[in-house]
Amino acid sequence: MRAIAVFLLLAIFPLVMQAMDNLFYVSFASRVLIYAIAATSLNLVLGYGGMVSFGHAAFFGGGAFVVGILAVEGLRSAWIAWPIAIAVAALAALVIGALSLRTRGVYFIMITLAFAQMIYYIFVSLKSYGGDDGLQMPGRSTLGFGTLGNDLVWYYVVLCILAAVLYAMHRLVHSRFGRVIAAIRENEARAEAIGFPVYRYQLLCFVIAGGIGGLAGALIANQSSYVSPSLLHWIQSGTLMIMVILGGVGTLWGGVIGAAVLLGLEHLIADYRIAWLAKLAPNYQDHAGLAVGIVLLTIVMLAPEGISGFFGRRRHA
Amino acid sequence: MLELRGVSKRFGGVVATDDVTLEVTRGEVHALIGPNGAGKTTLIGQIAGVLATESGRIIFNGADITRQPAHARVAAGLARSYQITSIFRRFSVLDNLALAVQARSGTSFHFWRPVLAERALFDQARAIAGEIGLSTRIDAVAATLAHGEQRALEVGLALATQPQLVLLDEPMAGMGPEDSQAMIALIAKMRERVTVLLVEHDMDAVFRLANRISVLVNGRVIATGAPAQIRADPEVRRAYLGEELAA
Numbered sequence: 197m198r199a200i201a202v203f204l205l206l207a208i209f210p211l212v213m214q215a216m217d218n219l220f221y222v223s224f225a226s227r228v229l230i231y232a233i234a235a236t237s238l239n240l241v242l243g244y245g246g247m248v249s250f251g252h253a254a255f256f257g258g259g260a261f262v263v264g265i266l267a268v269e270g271l272r273s274a275w276i277a278w279p280i281a282i283a284v285a286a287l288a289a290l291v292i293g294a295l296s297l298r299t300r301g302v303y304f305i306m307i308t309l310a311f312a313q314m315i316y317y318i319f320v321s322l323k324s325y326g327g328d329d330g331l332q333m334p335g336r337s338t339l340g341f342g343t344l345g346n347d348l349v350w351y352y353v354v355l356c357i358l359a360a361v362l363y364a365m366h367r368l369v370h371s372r373f374g375r376v377i378a379a380i381r382e383n384e385a386r387a388e389a390i391g392f393p394v395y396r397y398q399l400l401c402f403v404i405a406g407g408i409g410g411l412a413g414a415l416i417a418n419q420s421s422y423v424s425p426s427l428l429h430w431i432q433s434g435t436l437m438i439m440v441i442l443g444g445v446g447t448l449w450g451g452v453i454g455a456a457v458l459l460g461l462e463h464l465i466a467d468y469r470i471a472w473l474a475k476l477a478p479n480y481q482d483h484a485g486l487a488v489g490i491v492l493l494t495i496v497m498l499a500p501e502g503i504s505g506f507f508g509r510r511r512h513a
Numbered sequence: 514m515l516e517l518r519g520v521s522k523r524f525g526g527v528v529a530t531d532d533v534t535l536e537v538t539r540g541e542v543h544a545l546i547g548p549n550g551a552g553k554t555t556l557i558g559q560i561a562g563v564l565a566t567e568s569g570r571i572i573f574n575g576a577d578i579t580r581q582p583a584h585a586r587v588a589a590g591l592a593r594s595y596q597i598t599s600i601f602r603r604f605s606v607l608d609n610l611a612l613a614v615q616a617r618s619g620t621s622f623h624f625w626r627p628v629l630a631e632r633a634l635f636d637q638a639r640a641i642a643g644e645i646g647l648s649t650r651i652d653a654v655a656a657t658l659a660h661g662e663q664r665a666l667e668v669g670l671a672l673a674t675q676p677q678l679v680l681l682d683e684p685m686a687g688m689g690p691e692d693s694q695a696m697i698a699l700i701a702k703m704r705e706r707v708t709v710l711l712v713e714h715d716m717d718a719v720f721r722l723a724n725r726i727s728v729l730v731n732g733r734v735i736a737t738g739a740p741a742q743i744r745a746d747p748e749v750r751r752a753y754l755g756e757e758l759a760a
Contacts, residue, residue, distance in 0.1 A: 372621040375628050379612050382601045389561065389599070390674050391587030391616035400622070 203359055210351050223347050223419075228459050229354045230415045233361050235439035235451030237408035242437065243446030244369055245401045246381030250305045251292065251312030252436050255285040255406040257428030258315060259413025264423035265325055267333040274337035274344070278414045285410020286403050288315070293402035297395060309430055316428040330424040337418055344418065354415055358452070361408060366448055368404075377401050381446075442495060444502030453503050457495075461488050514539040514708055515560070515591075515678055520569035521732075522555055529555040531732035532569070537678065542700065542709040544719045547729035548753050553712045554596055556729065557682045560710070561593040562586045573678070587616065592676035594668045596683040596712075602656040606647050609655055609666060610638035613673035638673065644702070645669040646695060661692030668699065678708045685715050697721060720744070728753060 206229075210222045238252045259281040266277045296307040325331050336344040344350050368374050376397050380387045388394045417423045426432065435458070443454025465484040473480055480487065499505050515537040522530045530552040537543045545553055558564035560571060562583035571579045578586055601609050614637045615621055615628070628634065642651050645665040650658065655666060664684060671679050684700070685693045697718050700709060704722070713719050719726065720740050727737040730752045736743060743749055 367625050367627070370627045370629070371625055372615060372623040372628055372631075374624075375608075375612060375615065376621050379601055379604070382603055383599060385563070386595075386599045386601065386670070388583050389563070389587070389593055389595075390613045390670055391584050391592075392621065393582070393584045397621075 199362070203355070206355055207352075210348055214348065219347055222351050224459075224463065226347070226351045226354045227416075227419055228456050229351075229358050230412055230419060231436075231439065231455035231459060232452040233354075233358050233415065234409055234412035235436050235443065235455045236358075236361060236365060237405045237412060237451075238436045239440045239443075239446065239451045240365060240368075240408070241402055241405040242440055243444075243450060244374065244381065245377050245398060245405075247297070247398060247402065248305050249296075249308045249402070249405075250430070250433050250437065251296075251308035251310075252405075252409055253428050253430065253432035254292065254312035254315045255289055255409030256413040256416070256436065257319070257423075257425070257432060258288055259285045259410030260417035260423045260427050261319055261325070261331070261413075262410070263337065263414045263417040264331040264333050267335075267337065267417075268325065268331060272334070272338045274339050274414075277337055278411065281414035282407045282410045285413065286407035289403045289406020289409075290399070293399045293406070297398050297402065309433070312428065312433055313430055316425060316430070319428055320425050326423070326425070328425065330422060330426075333417065333421040333423065335421055337414075350418070357411070357415065361411075362448060362452070369448070373397070373400075438492065440502075442492060442502060444504030447502065447504040450502055450504050457503060458488070458492075461491055514574060515710070516570075516572040517556075517560070518570045518572070520556070520559060520566055520571060522552075522559055522564060522567060528732050530559065530729075533729070533732070533734055535727055535734055535737065537708060537710050539677075539708050540704075541724040542704050542711055542722045544711045544713060544723035544726045545729060546713065546716075546719055546726060546753065551729040552732040553729055554682055555732075557593060557680050557710075557712060560680055561591070587674055587676070590675075590677035591680070592671040592674045592678075593680040594671040594682060594684060596686055598663045598667050600655045600663060600666050600670060603654060605652050605654055606642060606658070606666060607635065607638050607651040610641050610669055610673045611635050613670045614638050614641070614675075617674045641669050641673045644672065645699060661688055661695070664688060664692065664696065665699070668696070672703065672707070676707060678710065679703070680710045680712075682712045683714060684711070685713060685718060693718065 209225060213219060213221045234256050241247045241249050262281040262284045263277050266280065271277055292308065292311045296304055296311065299307055320328055344353060376392050380394050380397060384394055413427065416427065439454030439458050440450055442457055443452065444450030462484055465487045466481055469481065495503065517533050517535040520530060520533045533556060547553055555564060559566045562581060566579050570577055573589060573591055578589065601612065611634045614634050618634065639651065642648050645668060647662060647665055650662060655663065658666065668681060668684050685696050688696065693715060700711065700722055703709065711722065723740055725738060726740055726743040728735050728743065728749050735752060736746050736749050
């Protein structure tokens with residue numbers, strides 16, 4: 197019920213903005229929703245699966261580059277390019293996961309990070325596809341009808357995909373598979389001892405999350421028709437991780453809340469000048485990261501279970 | 514049913530199990546006793562498949578399982594319980610047991626249908642809860658259970674996988690007399706349908722439950738036989754039982 201109310205609000209939002217002649221916020225909101233999808237996919241491995249992957253940017257940025265490169269090469273249909281982005285990201289997750297999941301703890305964190313950084317450097321050195329400068333696409337993907345170029349249409353497409361991803365996640369975590377994943381997070385040795393092949397379940401969870409991450413990447417490439425290699429950088433992995441922790445690890449809405457709060461904060465600090473603060477530190481807005489950090493610290497200290505903890509929902513066991 | 518042939522395990526230079534040959538026959542409660550550090554838990558780990566076996570063979574129902582991973586052995590009907598309680602602490606009792614039932618009832622690579630719709634899983638889990646005396650506690654979160662209840666759940670998780678042979682590693686560890694009696698009753702009841710390999714320090718329990726006893730000292734089996742035989746064996750008395758019986 198609450199989910200339906202939230203989606204109704206999100207559906208009305210652009211109409212209100214249009215009435216107020218403020219379409220910038222529609223575009224900004226699309227960006228937030230795309231990050232919400234990416235953070236939600238990370239939450240599946242990190243929160244529900246208990247696998248602290250520090251390389252999720254590989255799938256997010258990877259999906260973006262697949263769509264970007266295909267567009268530059270003339271393949272602009274969303275029906276073809278996006279599934280390819282998902283498949284490539286899932287395949288990358290299969291390879292990275294198959295090797296990383298043989299390790300545990302800090303080693304797992306470092307290996308996933310290392311893989312993602314390798315992919316980052318590969319794309320930075322791919323001069324034919326932009327290299328450092330990133331890749332400019334000829335425009336958004338095409339659907340065969342209507343146009344994704346319209347920011348309102350684009351917003352609703354992204355919103356529908358987010359709704360579908362959240363619903364699928366909801367089904368997944370309450371399915372047999374979801375229970376096994378949660379059990380492995382709780383007590384891996386015992387999960388194996390009652391007969392679950394732990395490695396296979398973890399790997400599949402990693403692959404599903406990678407695929408959804410690739411889908412989010414396909415969307416972010418379309419958001420501004422530009423693919424930056426920074427989407428693959430470890431800072432991107434860190435940003436997604438902060439969103440998940442901020443919103444609520446292992447909660448359905450954690451990724452959405454985290455993305456909204458983090459991106460909202462960054463925007464507020466950069467765009468609204470606080471007079472008294474500016475007197476003390478005239479260029480404080482150039483160092484938004486510091487201010488964001490302080491706010492994040494406060495939130496995490498006050499809500500160790502993430503913001504969704506405030507809403508009184510129990511963590512999924 | 515279960516046959517160990519010359520099974521050994523070394524940790525660096527330390528020999529934990531040394532050329533162990535042992536047979537557990539269908540329908541019996543076979544107790545494995547021995548002083549602390551004799552290698553009992555190591556042997557359980559090797560049979561369960563958590564510890565690699567470097568030399569020797571493990572045969573279960575006629576099939577060589579020496580190289581099989583732990584989860585495959587459970588699928589073949591071999592379950593274990595732990596000496597140090599290992600349960601899903603943030604799950605309810607019912608969810609703990611339902612999960613173990615799920616592990617042995619078809620594939621769990623289902624991504625869409627809610628588990629809660631599978632009545633059969635939870636019916637079986639409730640039946641197991643009744644068996645282990647936790648009927649009234651099924652909704653309690655496992656971490657909040659009393660020690661004796663957690664031990665019962667520990668054994669219940671093994672039972673819920675519907676094993677043919679269950680390895681119980683000191684099920685009575687840390688229990689008071691009352692809980693111990695309940696556990697003895699539980700094992701006495703489960704023997705009707707499950708073969709049991711029981712590691713236990715409580716000699717009262719061992720002599721009441723076991724059909725046969727094997728004695729492990731310094732990683733070696735020094736004797737196997739009926740309880741009366743073991744009680745009378747001079748070597749066993751010297752190596753182990755003397756101190757226990759005197760205590």
